[in-house]
Amino acid sequence: MHTSVETKEEFEKVRSLEQKAQKYLAGGCLGTFRAPLDPIPVISHGEGSRIIDAQGRSYIDFIMGSGPLILGHSHPALVSAVERQLRHGTTYYWIGEHIVQLAEKIVQAAPCGETVKFANSGTEATYHALRMARVYTGREKILKFEGGYHGVHDYSLMSAHPKNVGSYPEAKPDSGGIPRGIAESVLVAPFNDTETTAQIIQTHGHAIAAAIVEPLQRVIKPRGTFLNDVRKLTREHNIVLIFDEIVTGFRLDYGGAQEHYGVIPDVAVYGKALTGGFSLAAICGNREILDTTNPDRIGTQDHSYFSGTLNGNPLAAAAGLACLVELEKEGVLKGLHDRGERFMEEIRNLGRSCHVPLQVAGDGPVLQLFFTEKPIINYQDTLSQDKTLGQKVAKKMWEKGVSVVPNGKIYLSIAHSEEDFQRFLETLEDVLRSLS
Ligand SMILES: Cc1ncc(COP(=O)(O)O)c(C=O)c1O
The missing domain is CATH 3.40.640.10 (Type I PLP-dependent aspartate aminotransferase-like (Major domain))
Known part of the structure; x- marks a missing residue:
């Protein structure tokens, strides 16, 4: 993936930050999830639907702060x-x-x-x-x-x-x-x-x-x-x-x-x-x-x-x-909900066309992919998912500039553009075909 770090000094500065993150943050993360890249990226800023790391790599963000950023970054x-x-x-x-x-x-x-x-x-x-x-x-x-x-x-x-x-x-x-x-x-x-x-x-x-x-x-x-x-x-x-x-x-x-x-x-x-x-x-x-x-x-x-x-x-x-x-503006949440419903259907279709056992559960702007044949109706059903595959998919998505929580929720925001959704779908298709 493209990085804007060009000089050796810049690169070393970023590496040192990444190493300090490992050393000083217990468990090398803020909670229970780690971004699935090695070394773990350090985010420098967010803009609309994107996060940019200290190396200057830009990711379309489908985590959105784990939900708060419904308006996108820095609205x-x-x-x-x-x-x-x-x-x-x-x-x-x-x-x-x-x-x-x-x-x-x-x-x-x-x-x-x-x-x-x-x-x-x-x-x-x-x-x-x-x-x-x-x-x-x-x-x-x-x-x-x-x-x-x-x-x-x-x-x-x-x-x-x-x-x-x-x-x-x-x-x-x-x-x-x-x-x-x-x-x-x-x-x-x-x-x-x-x-x-x-x-x-x-x-x-x-x-x-x-x-x-x-x-x-x-x-x-x-x-x-x-x-x-x-x-x-x-x-x-x-x-x-x-x-x-x-x-x-x-x-x-x-x-x-x-x-x-x-x-x-x-x-x-x-x-x-x-x-x-x-x-x-x-x-x-x-x-x-x-x-x-x-x-x-x-x-x-x-x-x-x-x-x-x-x-x-x-x-x-x-x-x-x-x-x-x-x-509360007229149509804002309705529009986001409708887009989420279409997005879920597009991902389901992709799973079918790639012959991958994939369930997409959610309601409008909050959804999740489960790699399993089993429809997700209850917590018990989620235990049937292939989490190793989910982890691999997430890693490859990050490598290709799309950030998702491994085996976790996807949050949509009003900052996501049609282009962002298409990028997600194309990237997921590439990843699923490369893994199958
Ligand atoms: C449904 C639900 N309740 C409570 C919480 C806890 O919120 P917080 O992380 O702000 O403590 C979360 C966090 O993800 C949540 O999803």
Whole structure:
């Protein structure tokens, strides 16, 4: 691939940066994924639908910051909103003008919206929502769905990526270091399986504070009446229903998955697309549940402790407001969704013409490729994929200037052009033919 590093000194500077990344960043990465190139590239900047590494190599970005960059990298509306705010202070701790306006906009957009609390990440938001539900109901247990991911806290990392499925409602920890007591307070049901979910709720409902679900579980769509059934069951058993809309919020529709699938939870959490790439997440919903965080209750069992130095940060709030102004424009999210649906069909056709066992799951602008014959309806089905092939495909895509997470999600943005989609398809075709 083309690199703009021409002199020996420039090349050595980049190599040293790449080596320092390995040496100083634990595990040689920021989280659990590594870019599949050797040495691992160091990104120098992003522009629209592209990222450019320190060697000057440009990649069409189909990761988009793992979802936040729905407007693309450095969208001018976000840049100017944040630049303006920078001159007025980077954090206050107290309520600022933009965070009030953002709260209003979220409440207006979210079908379940009455009131909002702000945190910094999706992890924090789901963690707090679960605690609020425990305070509100006076119950301890949490029901989650196998394969569902809600961040990196201990309650989320239960049967999010289990190797062995089944034995519901037993929760299986996905990480070392999680106290055994957590597994005892989490129940797990299979997504898209009303019957098993109903059995678990009927047996344990009296002890369950909250059911938390990604309405689009990773990239798996809810089937038939599944979400409605969960809504009905949770209501009958006075369980708080939490929609994790970190991925779906302000993406599937302006009103998120609630609007898209027509089911309204008690509480929803938002992040990612909400600010177009700044650290901010929101918990929004029923006033009585969120009021458990009211500091007047501190010191009582009716209080859900809530705090955070950067909560409601004005830079992130300014970005969020600017981002929502773009996303609420007529046709923006609908256009992106339609393009995503066509893109998925184009990839499916490519798989067929290359005779590769390939499933494409997703909803509009968020999708994933699975190298398997098996249709992806449940977490269990994803275990049949050929991950080694997925890893090879991702590596070759990067080498040819298209960045994707190996065996991970693809996020589309309004910055992706028709040319970008064609480049993706041509590159994937080249790669699949070279591998088969
Ligand atoms: C559905 C869902 N919930 C929660 C999270 C956690 O968000 P964060 O990475 O901001 O902590 C993620 C992150 O990918 C997510 O996809």
